[in-house]
Amino acid sequence: MATWDSRHRPDPGSGGPPADPVATFRNLCRSSPWKWQSLRFEYWDEPFADAPSPAASLVRAWLRRPGALRLESADGLVLHSTTGINDSRDGLYVSSTRKSWLLPPQLVTPVYDGSGYVKRRPEAAYGEPGFGNGRFSAALDPVELAGSFPVPLEFPGSNAVLVEAVRAVTHEARPAFEAVVAPTAAYHPADPAAPLCLAGRSRVRVDLATGVCVASQSLEPGMDNYGHWIRILGVDEYMLDDLFLAESMNLTDVRRHISWDIPA
Secondary structure, three states: OOOOOOOOOOOOOOOOOOOOOOHHHHHOOOOOOHOEEEEEEEOOOOOOOOOOOOOOOOOEEEEOOOEEEEEEEEOOEEEOOOOOOOOOHHHHHOOOOOOHHOHHHHOOOOOOOOOEEEEEEOOOOOOEEEEEEEHHHHHHOOOOOOOOOOOOOOOOHHOOOEEEEEEEEEEEOEEEEEEEEEOOOOOOOOOOOOOOOOOOOEEEEEEEEOOOOEEEEEOOOOOOOOOEEEEEEEEEOOOOOHHHHOOOOOOOOOOOOOOOOOOO
């Protein structure tokens, strides 16, 4: 997995803002594929000002890249569980398309900036598992807010979104960058029916450690109920295949102590 050595990364919480906060925000939005391999989180398909309402509907998620996803309701009912994660890929590779041979992003190296965020993304097999609508997947890798690489200085209007008021915040006890964004004509969301930001101004937050868009909310009158909220519970935890299969394989979780009862 292509990663940045954290020893060389400036501390975002050290009190000093980045030299170019807008560029740093965009680079952070490109960084998710190289920040984590597995994620455990709670997801609300609606925005909140400070914290989720206790009565709001949520899903609990376990995600392991590249395509394993398990979702449960708040009371533990399984809503979705990936099947076929160990199936043969022969059918894909004989389809004679160039995309079939692209490597996962974790196996290719991007261009990093001085803070360890991704300045330019290479061509790779991007894509996150989804559920409900496209905003779920887009939030996990919010590259649609930045594009895969910086635009030429001569054409600043070709940025996907205009970014302003970038500031460091704390989201669910985790450091994040918050910004006000507005889409331009160059904005092409992964799912046009469920973009991360609607026309007009929106407030978004991106987690510093994972590059995940953990919150979004439209700031336009009458549209403030559009957005989402994510609470990250665990990053790069060990996840068995058994967690994502429709039927249990009865595998042993080696993290748990196995007791041996010896008869007298």
